[in-house]
Amino acid sequence: MPATPSQPPEPAREPVLEVRDLAKLYPLTQGVVFKRQVGAVKAVDGVSFELRRGETLGVVGESGCGKSTLARLLVNLERPTAGEIRYRGEDITKLSGRALKAVRRNIQMVFQDPYTSLNPRMTVGDIIGEPFEIHPEVAPKGDRRRKVQELLDVVGLNPEYINRYPHQFSGGQRQRIGIARGLALNPEIIICDEPVSALDVSVQAQVVNLLARLQEEFALSYLFIAHDLSVVRHISDRVAVMYLGRFAELGTGTEIYDHPTHPYTQALLSAVPVPDPESRDGRERILLAGDVPSPADPPSGCRFRTRCWKAEDRCAVEVPPLAVPPAFQAPGGPAAHPSACHFAGVGGSGPR
Template identity: 80%
Template sequence: MSPDRSGRKQAKEEGSAARRLLARSHAGSAYAAGEAILEVRDLVKHFPLTQGIVFKRQVGAVKAVDGVSFDLRQGETLGIVGESGCGKSTVAKLVTHLEEPTSGTIRYKGEDITKLSGRALKAVRRNIQMVFQDPYTSLNPRMTVGDIIGEPFDIHPEVAPKGDRRGKVRELLDVVGLNPEYINRYPHQFSGGQRQRIGIARGLALRPEIIVADEPVSALDVSVQAQVINLMSRLQDEFGLSYIFIAHDLSVVRHISDRVGVMYLGKIVEIGTEEEIYEHPTHPYTQALLSAVPVPDPEAEAVRERIVLEGDVPSPANPPSGCHFRTRCWKAQHRCVVEEPLLIVPENFARSTPQEAVHHPSACHFAAERTAVLPRSTD
């Protein structure tokens, strides 16, 4: 086949894929609340380690994401928590196609977006937007707020004709709680919370179905965090959004999330509803994380048990065999060295009913409930 014919065939395929995705995005009735709109399976991202200057050779790989699977349902918020360096932000970049996965699939409404390019990928990006962690460096300091929020309309002109764009930008500023008259100001003229609102407005511009929020409140004061979280909750109800909310603050994630996934060294080690994870954790790492959360009750704080993990987090370039958490786990046995635990309902909870809080996936051979992780008030 000639290069011209090959190029035309690829363009035709991309165009048909783009039309399918756009048609599905407008067929909202096909994906009612509770149905999976995004399916991630066995997602892997390895960054190669090389030696040499002229003749480079790969000597290893940083396993940033090492087999992550989850579903995001229509209208829900999935929180992802874990220590710094566990792979949370890499998952966000993979879902939004800012990074190419090493392997695995990401299905948006049944279409594997990891294999898309050109117009088909552009159609997906219209429906999966991102809010970045730093509300200052994610905004171009040389552009006005109007240009920043209106830039998506230049890339997707079908969303807003040129004559309507300024009015839509003003409308978006009003939606996120900013004065529409600020349209000609620059990012340095706003506070941190206001800049994050601008980032959220930019993410909303194309009316996406999914927003990936990568630690959107970690750089803000506590009082401002609450304002931004409440804003995101309100926008979710108004626009029917689905969120992937990434953070390391467990209390923030609990406030906004319907389900929570706990990551450790490139893997999700436990996933379940907010109640299942916070009130009935079964994985040792989740229990250790929750035991470090301050409790606003001096009496309860004085009597509760604190789990102190020994050692450092292993390098993602050379993770332990078997269970990645075994080098810091007080339950570790020989089985943990030779056999990697699967993210399934543990064997000892297999007889529990799905309605019971312990009946949720946990990647541990010896999963068990541990009391006094988050004790209630004693009065």
């Protein structure tokens, strides 16, 4: 039989959001009346990536590593200290007024806590319809009630709930209301800042499946931030691992979960619970020494070096770039993805 012709590779999707060397520093001051700066917390420090059209980029990492600060920077709730955020080629960090308002219509956010992100004094109809007050061109005043009811139906809620208040809903239902509000202006990008971390496991699955369905229906691009590595693997096309304000590793779900090359990623994945006893017994558990350093005084060179079993003198001097390690630059290699480590390698034993 003749050999089956191989399928051509899928064309790369165009980037809708490009982030270059993004940084956010919060000054530390002393004194009550005459304040003077004595340092700075480096919440985000030199982050670069692309978000492609119709994809989900998951971001994982420990608490305090800068994930939520990154999310707030991308929607311009915080102004960056340095770097660029380009939407469709335009640097939105330099925009203000009407130009910034137009961009914000296309980049929306779903917040972490459905109990505090909704105004308890407003009805569901007012909460979801509030974006139309700022962008009246999206929905004429006489058509807003119908539009809100359509959005409730899209996220799986009864349109008749339009006059209810947030306290009359469960946590999962409130998060659906937050998602409906995010969809109101027909955005191209939605930043999801740990949208399921405050929900029960069964409800998490419902919200994640809803996000996946909406992405397919409306061609949305997601930046999905979460603690739960299993949730991120389920929904993400690519995954970025963040540590102390920087990306440690970036690749597809298969590359990150099956072939991690950065020691921090390997330690993080070794802590994921495994339900199968046989698989659990054969897996290496990597225990890291020490605590996460303070972002106000991060280590020189590689920020992970104080907890890394591979660290050498070079790691204290040179900052490892987020790039494909030289040992894995052969085309089609299992680990051909960026990793910010001088000694990156697939597998490898932990500290002994």
